[in-house]
Amino acid sequence: MLGLLTEGPASGYDLMKLFDVSLANVWPATQSQLYAELGKLADAGLVDVAAEGPRGRKEYAVTEAGLAELRHWISDVEPVRPARSDMLLRVFFLAQLAPEQARAYFRRQAELTAKQLEYMEGIRGFVEEGTDDLSVYGRIALEYGLRLGQVQQEWAEWAEGQIR
Amino acid sequence: MLGLLTEGPASGYDLMKLFDVSLANVWPATQSQLYAELGKLADAGLVDVAAEGPRGRKEYAVTEAGLAELRHWISDVEPVRPARSDMLLRVFFLAQLAPEQARAYFRRQAELTAKQLEYMEGIRGFVEEGTDDLSVYGRIALEYGLRLGQVQQEWAEWAEGQIR
DNA sequence: GGCGCCATGTAAGTCGTTACATGATTGA
DNA sequence: TCAATCATGTAACGACTTACATGGCGCC
Known part of the structure; x- marks a missing residue:
């Protein structure tokens, strides 16, 4: 605020x-x-x-x-409490599912991440021309999201292949 | 539990x-x-x-x-609420700081991420040989952390350069 | 005999969400 | 005139944190 x-x-x-x-x-x-x-x-x-x-x-x-x-x-950067991720928490217990279901979990994650990337590309187009402070730094934050999404997608695909 | x-x-x-x-x-x-x-x-x-x-x-x-x-x-994957990031929230308001301070913010983030990566490399060595379910899938989760850290560090360095 | 760990919980308070409640103004 | 939007808030409940409280057991 x-x-x-x-x-x-x-x-x-x-x-x-x-x-x-x-x-x-x-x-x-x-x-x-x-x-x-x-x-x-x-x-x-x-x-x-x-x-x-x-x-x-x-x-x-x-x-x-x-x-x-x-x-x-x-x-005065307060130590960042590590964020929670229910997505990763679930990963720990994927052994409770049949291998095919576990693979499906990662496949689904890859898809969801792809959707999120699309969404972010969308706002990128939207904020592209702003010159106010919020837009300028918002674009830096957005870039973070885009790079993160990319990696997350690659990881999910890699992880799917890890399960035999 | x-x-x-x-x-x-x-x-x-x-x-x-x-x-x-x-x-x-x-x-x-x-x-x-x-x-x-x-x-x-x-x-x-x-x-x-x-x-x-x-x-x-x-x-x-x-x-x-x-x-x-x-x-x-x-x-039955409940929609993941997007996680909060105070680190990114601060980025939006970096215009409140002098440019040099803003650059310092990203530099500090890069350093913190590097430390975190070291920590994760540490637990990697620790969990390397486990064959129980928790270890096997824990390693997949850890891989996520490592990849994420990598990107975060690169992003912070890139972001520092964005500020003139 | 005593230190260190095992072991379980309660209390107070903040943070955050969902749902509800209410009404004024504006413009087509 | 009436729908959309402007505009502010409360209540109930659950999640989470910090701090406190208590004591048994095993081993050296």
Whole structure:
């Protein structure tokens, strides 16, 4: 929320829409959570209600304290907790399935990854021309996703072949 | 828990130790959670207390229902919620930092990934000779980690160069 | 006798999801 | 006028974490 607000004041609703087409890809969250979080940020003095509009619209803006907190969060890298992967967790127990089923599991993963790659190619076309900060760095994040997907697909195909 | 118990009956304590050197890498969890989960599984009839030992030790075993549930969970692939990555989330807001700091961010990521790769090479040596199911499929999961790390490192180095 | 490990749990609190609830404004 | 969209929130519940609490057993 703090990061998105650096592009200018916005309502929770605005942020939600922006969030869905950008950050949601690397940090899924629900509408409920976003509103709740804005409330907490306001309580903590990291954002302000800069203006109120029709329909109870509240426009938020980052405060100085909020900006400082954001920069601090970006730089002072908290150790990344290793992410969970149910996909890999399942792999550990593939011996519970018949070999053909285990192979099918990897085949399916390869397919799903291919679909995901297509999706990402799609947003690439969409974000190609943006020159705002979010687009520029968003493209770097997207590149990560594309490279990752590539490898994941190759791995799944390789893994299928490992099972006899 | 169900998956680990397919290798034979074990106590919560045993499972915890086994968990820490295997699954914890793809699905971190705490001791509290493991014990709590065993309790729930027992209530649900997916595991049994097969024997009791000294110091209140309870040896659990999977039931038929538990095995069925495990297989079902592996095969009927629930749509994988896209994982969160605070590392990528930060990338979106790197414009808040001076260019040199942003480059440093990617450099640091490359280093951290290199360390992680070393760690994984370490466990590779450790699990190399196992022939049990968990080791065999664990190696496939490990291969994923190694390939992923490789790409992540290359990406971080590339990304550093993208910033002028 | 005592250290180290075996062994199990509870309590409090945060984070996050799903579902529900409500209503105002705008534009075709 | 009425459908779409704007706009904000609450409630209930489950997942997860951190910290605490407790004690038995085996071996040197």
